[in-house]
Amino acid sequence: MKEIAEAAGVSISTVSLVLNGRDEGRVKAPLAALVREKADELGYTVNPLARSLRTCRTRILGFISEEVATTPYAGGIILGAQDAASTYGYMIITVSTDGRASEENEIATLKRYGVDGFFYSKMSNRIASVPASLGDYPVVMVDATDADNQIPSIEPDEFQIAYDATKRLIQADCKRIAYIGCSENMIAQDGRFAGYQAALQDSGFAYDPSLVCNVLNNGPALRAVDKLFDERNPDGFFCFNDARAWYVYECAARRGLTVGKDVSIVGVDNHRVFAETLEPQLTTVELPHYEMGYWAACKLISMIERKPVDSSSWPNTTAPMPPLDSPIPAKIHCALIEKGSVRS
Amino acid sequence: MKEIAEAAGVSISTVSLVLNGRDEGRVKAPLAALVREKADELGYTVNPLARSLRTCRTRILGFISEEVATTPYAGGIILGAQDAASTYGYMIITVSTDGRASEENEIATLKRYGVDGFFYSKMSNRIASVPASLGDYPVVMVDATDADNQIPSIEPDEFQIAYDATKRLIQADCKRIAYIGCSENMIAQDGRFAGYQAALQDSGFAYDPSLVCNVLNNGPALRAVDKLFDERNPDGFFCFNDARAWYVYECAARRGLTVGKDVSIVGVDNHRVFAETLEPQLTTVELPHYEMGYWAACKLISMIERKPVDSSSWPNTTAPMPPLDSPIPAKIHCALIEKGSVRS
DNA sequence: CTGAAAGCGCTAACAC
DNA sequence: GTGTTAGCGCTTTCAG
Numbered sequence: 128m129k130e131i132a133e134a135a136g137v138s139i140s141t142v143s144l145v146l147n148g149r150d151e152g153r154v155k156a157p158l159a160a161l162v163r164e165k166a167d168e169l170g171y172t173v174n175p176l177a178r179s180l181r182t183c184r185t186r187i188l189g190f191i192s193e194e195v196a197t198t199p200y201a202g203g204i205i206l207g208a209q210d211a212a213s214t215y216g217y218m219i220i221t222v223s224t225d226g227r228a229s230e231e232n233e234i235a236t237l238k239r240y241g242v243d244g245f246f247y248s249k250m251s252n253r254i255a256s257v258p259a260s261l262g263d264y265p266v267v268m269v270d271a272t273d274a275d276n277q278i279p280s281i282e283p284d285e286f287q288i289a290y291d292a293t294k295r296l297i298q299a300d301c302k303r304i305a306y307i308g309c310s311e312n313m314i315a316q317d318g319r320f321a322g323y324q325a326a327l328q329d330s331g332f333a334y335d336p337s338l339v340c341n342v343l344n345n346g347p348a349l350r351a352v353d354k355l356f357d358e359r360n361p362d363g364f365f366c367f368n369d370a371r372a373w374y375v376y377e378c379a380a381r382r383g384l385t386v387g388k389d390v391s392i393v394g395v396d397n398h399r400v401f402a403e404t405l406e407p408q409l410t411t412v413e414l415p416h417y418e419m420g421y422w423a424a425c426k427l428i429s430m431i432e433r434k435p436v437d438s439s440s441w442p443n444t445t446a447p448m449p450p451l452d453s454p455i456p457a458k459i460h461c462a463l464i465e466k467g468s469v470r471s
Numbered sequence: 472m473k474e475i476a477e478a479a480g481v482s483i484s485t486v487s488l489v490l491n492g493r494d495e496g497r498v499k500a501p502l503a504a505l506v507r508e509k510a511d512e513l514g515y516t517v518n519p520l521a522r523s524l525r526t527c528r529t530r531i532l533g534f535i536s537e538e539v540a541t542t543p544y545a546g547g548i549i550l551g552a553q554d555a556a557s558t559y560g561y562m563i564i565t566v567s568t569d570g571r572a573s574e575e576n577e578i579a580t581l582k583r584y585g586v587d588g589f590f591y592s593k594m595s596n597r598i599a600s601v602p603a604s605l606g607d608y609p610v611v612m613v614d615a616t617d618a619d620n621q622i623p624s625i626e627p628d629e630f631q632i633a634y635d636a637t638k639r640l641i642q643a644d645c646k647r648i649a650y651i652g653c654s655e656n657m658i659a660q661d662g663r664f665a666g667y668q669a670a671l672q673d674s675g676f677a678y679d680p681s682l683v684c685n686v687l688n689n690g691p692a693l694r695a696v697d698k699l700f701d702e703r704n705p706d707g708f709f710c711f712n713d714a715r716a717w718y719v720y721e722c723a724a725r726r727g728l729t730v731g732k733d734v735s736i737v738g739v740d741n742h743r744v745f746a747e748t749l750e751p752q753l754t755t756v757e758l759p760h761y762e763m764g765y766w767a768a769c770k771l772i773s774m775i776e777r778k779p780v781d782s783s784s785w786p787n788t789t790a791p792m793p794p795l796d797s798p799i800p801a802k803i804h805c806a807l808i809e810k811g812s813v814r815s
Numbered sequence: 816c817t818g819a820a821a822g823c824g825c826t827a828a829c830a831c
Numbered sequence: 832g833t834g835t836t837a838g839c840g841c842t843t844t845c846a847g
Contacts, residue, residue: 128824138834143826153832172583176520176529177824180839185520187564187584202546206567213577218564218584220531222557223550233557239516240531240562380724472840482818487842497816521840524823 134165142166146173179241188212188427189237190221190246191230192269200416201250204269207420208246215428217243234260243431246423247271247278251315265430267423279430281423285315289322292393293365297330299391301363303338305355307371310341316367319395323365342371349374356382366394478509486510490517523585532556532771533581534565534590535574536613544760545594548613551764552590559772561587578604587775590767591615595659597626609774611767623774625767629659633666636737637709641674643735645707648676649699651715652685660711663739667709686715693718700726710738 128146132139137158144150145162154162179185190205205221212219220237224230237245244265249255255271257278268280296304306323309316324334340355342348352374355361366372372394379386386392425436472490476483481502488494489506498506523529534549549565556563564581568574581589588609593599599615601622612624640648650667653660668678684699686692696718699705710716716738723730730736773780 139824140826140835141833144833147826155832158832172579174585174824175583176523176585177839178826179520180524180824180841181826183839205565209565209567213566213580218566218580220562220564221549221553222562223553235516236557236562239519241518241520377724380721381727383725483841484819484843485817488817491842499816502817518840521823522842524825524840525842527823 128171130169131162131165131171134169135162137162146171183241184243185241186217187240187242188217188219188244188246188424189234189240189242190219190248191233191237192221192223192246192248193225193250201248203416204248204420204423207417207422208269208424209420210417211421211424212428215424217424217428219246219424230258231260234258238264244427246427265427267427267430269419269423279426281419281426285318286322286325288395289319289365290326291322292395293323293326294330295393296363296365296391297326297332299363301361301391303335303359303361304332304363304365305338305340305359305361306365306367307352307355307375308339308341308367309371310343319367342374344370349377353378353381361390363391364393366392368395472515474513475506475509475515478513479506481506490515527585528587528775529585530561531584531586532561532563532588532590532768533578533584533586534563534592535577535581536565536567536590536592537569537594545592547760548592548764548767551761551766552613552768553764554761555765555768556772559768561768561772563590563768574602575604578602582608588771590771591622597659609771611771611774613763613767623770625763625770629662630666630669632739633663633709634670635666636739637667637670638674639737640707640709640735641670641676643707645705645735647679647682647703647705648707648709649682649684649703649705650709650711651696651699651719652683652711653715654685654687663711686718688714693721696722697725705734707735708737710736712739 128139128142132142135142135158141154141158142162145154145159146166150159175186188208190208192201205219209219220240220242222233222237224233234245238260242264244267245261246269247255247257247261247266248269249271251270254274255268256273257266257268266278268278268282270282272278272280272282293304304323304327306320308320327334338355338359338361340351342351348371352371356378364372364375366375372392375390375392376386379390384390429436472483472486476486479486479502485498485502486506489498489503490510494503519530532552534552536545549563553563564584564586566577566581568577578589582604586608588611589605590613591599591601591605591610592613593615595614597615598618599612600617601610601612610622612622612626614626616622616624616626637648648667648671650664652664671678682699682703682705684695686695692715696715700722708716708719710719716736719734719736720730723734728734769780
């Protein structure tokens, strides 16, 4: 920067002004152009550290997650957040925590590094409260929401997911649609079960409790599904998660039935729906993880910079874009998007 | 820091000396103690940004990956790297790239942020070359290696993985052990196939080519496995990956055979082995992802600080710890570790 | 053994 | 319009 000033025959502050785009009406155009030219020649790049020492802005975002780094879906979210951050000139430091103590630790470290704001994510653990230590920082919750709706969040819409998934089975011409759920009290269970019922009802199907099979794991679960097969002979299955879908696959195979041909499955997961149905065939339907991350980052950056995000440069996606500029706190619910074949 | 100096009645430089542990033989012990006490009282934490402005050391590490963020295994690696980094007072900025251009971009950004060193990872793409732009930075390759062995790396040992997995089938008392491989030319294929053969040979089994079944995907693959079942009736299966294991599960189910009871499977993946065998039963065997990340970070930090890593504080793990202090470049090959039940 | 002083690269008042 | 100046918080010679 000093070199540029010398090369252009101006002072350092002029260079600073120009390079920060604050020259409008302060530095004469030709001079500004000269400065820019010299800067280019010398291959100047800002030193963000030095800058942040003055500005108290680092353009670094902290991503706090419990287990985010251990699911493939989380990766997509972080990827999206990183891309968005990168677009706006930010970087993300991701930290994973296990338990309160380490969380506070990581937060403290992140603060020392001067992050401008935080993502706070709890994978598939939807109601959470943001630690007090994040108090006066901009925060966006990802795949989680706070009890009193104070914090902007982006999270899956369990009801809609199950609704769409069930509709898919109906489209595939299934007549006896089973619900293979979880007998543990999962947070997602209520919304999904309601979505299943609503989809049936909206399509003129009567809800039949004998088609509902809430199971735990392993042998007993497998036998319960086996029994359901024998007694009700379902031709469509809504599965709460992968493990439950597995039982259906196994039972079908034992009967010589092929999933995707003789019976249809739509399996949900915390972050994904996979479907093997006759028509449409062999597709996976997922939450727009990448986009969730992208949106979350845009939201966070807009909070930091106190200006609306520019949605024109958003990624090409089939995911419906939620309105991000709604007043804070905004709750964004995600729908599902198509993702290609389930078998690779 | 100024406040501490005032409170303790010393100068700022003394405070700096003490707080950086460079007081030995320079500042009198009681004075140093006083400084430390005041620092505690005032809740002092260093400002890493200001510090790095002087030292040209940020204690930030850059993690460059292509698709690292999209596999669950990658998450484990990053997690381990982060934990190690955190232990030594470092942070990690992870960037994901797609293609050369964006990679160079991310590298440039990371450099501007003053990272002290780089992880360079290419998931399951084992031979790679580190971009020239990383030239004079400390670099550790993760799950990749360079052609001319110039860069320290940590990567899976395909031969050993397949060897161990096959041994497992032998332990489970399998007599006709099939190899379900990949007819595409995968990098991992050679090592794994060799490991399979070596394990058989070492246990006194004759290698039987008719038990080898290299397939592609979908219907044809399924039929090929079906044929193998009919013709050779294997009781143990080494599967190159998940997809291949799936065909075996399907074929077994159709014959009323239960995997883990009637037949045994050991399935490998780029990063994981899962086994369903009679004895030992229902276990997953994985690469020590977490540890890989941990070790990689230790290695990188030791390169940055030009001193051997302290391995006494390493994470509790059943994974065999590789020697990290071998001369650079060190190639670290990972073995497998037990991980609990395959079905949750 | 301790303190004074310079400066890392940049920004932002405030003069000129 | 442009330059001067004073730091941001810390480290590091170099005197004393």
